[in-house]
Amino acid sequence: MKDTVTQPVITAQNLQLVFQTNDGPVHALKDVNLTINKGEFVSFIGPSGCGKTTFLRAIAALEHPTGGTLTVNGMTPDQARKSRAYGYVFQAAGLYPWRTIAGNVKLPLEIIGFSKAEQDEKVRKVLELVELNGFGGKFPWQLSGGMQQRASIARALAFDADILLMDEPFGALDEIVRDHLNEELLKLWARTGKTIAFVTHSIPEAVYLSTKIVVMSPRPGRITDVIESPLPKERPLDIRDTPEFIAIAHRVREGLRAGHSDV
Amino acid sequence: MSRILPVLAVVLAIVVLWYAAAVKMNAAWVYDQAARAGEPAPAFSQLVRLTMNQDRPVLPAPHQVITELANSTLGMKISSKRSLVYHGWITISATLLGFAMGTGLGILLAVGIIHNRAMDMSVMPWAIASQTIPILAIAPMIIVVMNSLGVQGLIPKAIISAFLSFFPVLVGMVKGLRSPDQMQLDLLSTYNANGAQVFWGLRLPASMPYLFTSLKVGIAASLVGAIVGEMPTGAVAGLGARLLSGSYYGQTVQIWAALFAAALVAASLVGIVGIIERRTLKRMGMAR
Numbered sequence: 292m293k294d295t296v297t298q299p300v301i302t303a304q305n306l307q308l309v310f311q312t313n314d315g316p317v318h319a320l321k322d323v324n325l326t327i328n329k330g331e332f333v334s335f336i337g338p339s340g341c342g343k344t345t346f347l348r349a350i351a352a353l354e355h356p357t358g359g360t361l362t363v364n365g366m367t368p369d370q371a372r373k374s375r376a377y378g379y380v381f382q383a384a385g386l387y388p389w390r391t392i393a394g395n396v397k398l399p400l401e402i403i404g405f406s407k408a409e410q411d412e413k414v415r416k417v418l419e420l421v422e423l424n425g426f427g428g429k430f431p432w433q434l435s436g437g438m439q440q441r442a443s444i445a446r447a448l449a450f451d452a453d454i455l456l457m458d459e460p461f462g463a464l465d466e467i468v469r470d471h472l473n474e475e476l477l478k479l480w481a482r483t484g485k486t487i488a489f490v491t492h493s494i495p496e497a498v499y500l501s502t503k504i505v506v507m508s509p510r511p512g513r514i515t516d517v518i519e520s521p522l523p524k525e526r527p528l529d530i531r532d533t534p535e536f537i538a539i540a541h542r543v544r545e546g547l548r549a550g551h552s553d554v
Numbered sequence: 555m556s557r558i559l560p561v562l563a564v565v566l567a568i569v570v571l572w573y574a575a576a577v578k579m580n581a582a583w584v585y586d587q588a589a590r591a592g593e594p595a596p597a598f599s600q601l602v603r604l605t606m607n608q609d610r611p612v613l614p615a616p617h618q619v620i621t622e623l624a625n626s627t628l629g630m631k632i633s634s635k636r637s638l639v640y641h642g643w644i645t646i647s648a649t650l651l652g653f654a655m656g657t658g659l660g661i662l663l664a665v666g667i668i669h670n671r672a673m674d675m676s677v678m679p680w681a682i683a684s685q686t687i688p689i690l691a692i693a694p695m696i697i698v699v700m701n702s703l704g705v706q707g708l709i710p711k712a713i714i715s716a717f718l719s720f721f722p723v724l725v726g727m728v729k730g731l732r733s734p735d736q737m738q739l740d741l742l743s744t745y746n747a748n749g750a751q752v753f754w755g756l757r758l759p760a761s762m763p764y765l766f767t768s769l770k771v772g773i774a775a776s777l778v779g780a781i782v783g784e785m786p787t788g789a790v791a792g793l794g795a796r797l798l799s800g801s802y803y804g805q806t807v808q809i810w811a812a813l814f815a816a817a818l819v820a821a822s823l824v825g826i827v828g829i830i831e832r833r834t835l836k837r838m839g840m841a842r
Contacts, residue, residue, distance in 0.1 A: 353743060387756070402746075
């Protein structure tokens, strides 16, 4: 289904991001070079402070790089933000308690200014996509944590952005729910063909989901390894017991360890 | 029942203490009367009887206050100058107008403070300073100044009310409008939402629980403001006037009845705000 021609969506060249703090400058990102192609599922993994979230936020123009170039859909991140090129899923669902699930999903559509009919149609479509049809009229507190996070994914998908940026979206959920949502996310990705950048702490999650795994290490935040996954597109959960899967997980672990030892 | 019982127990304890205090405080007059008449001091049982129904007791007994309250509300036409309903309404109307003015001012200032750094730096210290001025000192000045401008009656009292009630609303709304966390603001930023959309879509609804908490404090403060505002006007009308005229003429029963009326009005006003709060938050889906 994917085009065979690789088409870069996000490119970073010599990207630097330095935070000025009271204790002096902090190198959140140093010499980051990366290309994310259309339709890829790219995971960022690394210990706290390795800059994986900062990089995601820089793509979303929520942080501003201090050096190098970063383009999203060929534009600057800020232009991309203004043209609503991406949907962003945060670690917490962050649904408005005063809006129903449908109302929450509608939020970006109202802000962008879709017509009432279009709003309802899009809400119906994405709620179906995350298998929350029938829950549109509920308030967030009536849903479990996993369902809330699915609603927040629906909200990010509602306005049909090609890029989905996800910052540890399942980090706060228990393992069983997380496995289920990982499976769902893969299906959703296959169906929609979105380009997904996904930040995680979990090695199995990164290996299971990704076509490309970016291993990062802290002080200064940088990329230590980029692994192209040889796993097939169809991935049942028990693929995690295959030798290929274990080999990739091992390489990620080695990469993380290497990043740590030279600190 | 289990919730009413503790309340009843406290009420009962207060009533018992009150009666005891009434006997003790009103006894002096009884002894004084006996001494003047050259009679021996009355026995305890007689003393109790004589302290319960004095015309101008130091501390009226609870049943005297309740009787006066009933007589001056149910027992006379509401147009009568002695009716507490008449005076109560005058106070309530000033309270409500002042509350509306204070709430409006508080919300406007809060909106200014969160959107404008200069206002953030300058308004809050003045707002706090304004509340350190004793209301008793500033109330007569407001009445006099307004009077010299030809404004009398309701408006000056409402201004004093507003002076007291804008502050809790201001503080609560600043906190409420700032309650959305960075993640919520980042989310709207990813939609490229403008300032008005952030305000109406996120900040204002998020501030509602804070607003209602402030409104409850604010409406009680408004009532205090209206009552204080009625005192320097020469005790013409209102619960404050009843309090003052009662103290002019040593009518302690009248003072206490007015006091109770004021307390009942305050409780009702706060209760009404509470009901509106529950309804609104429930409709917004924020009550569980």
